[in-house]
Amino acid sequence: xxxxxxxxxxxxxxxxxxxxxxxxxxxxxxxxxxxxxxxxxxxxxxxxxxxxxxxxxxxxxxxxxxxxxxxxxxxxxxxxxxxxxxxxxxxxxxxxxxxxxxxxxxxxxxx
Amino acid sequence: xxxxxxxxxxxxxxxxxxxxxxxxxxxxxxxxxxxxxxxxxxxxxxxxxxxxxxxxxxxxxxxxxxxxxxxxxxxxxxxxxxxxxxxxxxxxxxxxxxxxxxxxxxxxxxxxxxxx
Numbered sequence: 001x002x003x004x005x006x007x008x009x010x011x012x013x014x015x016x017x018x019x020x021x022x023x024x025x026x027x028x029x030x031x032x033x034x035x036x037x038x039x040x041x042x043x044x045x046x047x048x049x050x051x052x053x054x055x056x057x058x059x060x061x062x063x064x065x066x067x068x069x070x071x072x073x074x075x076x077x078x079x080x081x082x083x084x085x086x087x088x089x090x091x092x093x094x095x096x097x098x099x100x101x102x103x104x105x106x107x108x109x110x111x
Numbered sequence: 112x113x114x115x116x117x118x119x120x121x122x123x124x125x126x127x128x129x130x131x132x133x134x135x136x137x138x139x140x141x142x143x144x145x146x147x148x149x150x151x152x153x154x155x156x157x158x159x160x161x162x163x164x165x166x167x168x169x170x171x172x173x174x175x176x177x178x179x180x181x182x183x184x185x186x187x188x189x190x191x192x193x194x195x196x197x198x199x200x201x202x203x204x205x206x207x208x209x210x211x212x213x214x215x216x217x218x219x220x221x222x223x224x225x226x227x
Contacts, residue, residue, distance in 0.1 A: 105154050
């Protein structure tokens with residue numbers, strides 16, 4: 001199993017509050033990604049990173065920001081959570097952009 | 112833009128049978144990767160098999176094999192001697208082999224039920 005840890009694994013939060021999801025890897029892989037998975041939409045890319053302080057937007061980046069100050073950590077922040085951001089969030093890593101391995105997912109419910 | 116299409120939303124087969132999941136994709140790229148991921152009820156995304164487009168030989172991993180038809184842009188997954196543990200959602204995925212544009216694109220999935 002790829003050494004990817006997501007935290008928290010489950011969270012319930014109120015609308016309008018900020019939320020940060022953390023992805024930690026022990027593989028020293030360069031590439032890191034955040035996806036969300038929703039019924040009928042499959043997996044959609046939110047943000048990704050090619051290295052420390054090198055990030056870019058995916059197809060559903062509105063309402064999300066990311067930071068990567070260390071190779072091993074990739075943080076996803078919802079500045080002001082909305083109900084539409086209720087989802088399962090997956091972190092993924094890739095050594096050189098050829099094969100992607102996923103974390104176990106973080107279940108976020110915004111009430 | 113690249114697209115990945117899985118035309119079978121749901122399938123059911125008896126244990127020990129062979130089942131084939133279909134996937135087609137659209138791209139103008141020549142170098143790329145194709146993947147099948149399995150997502151069991153635990154929601155963990157597990158890499159099943161990987162194919163590099165420049166390799167003509169079809170990838171195999173134990174009971175899992177693919178039929179890669181590059182000209183037809185088809186990438187089907189065959190599961191032989193299916194087991195109850197194969198029950199899961201299966202996603203076909205595509206990734207361009209282009210630096211800084213190597214985001215993985217997923218199909219919407221096929222839900223596979225293996226019946227005892």
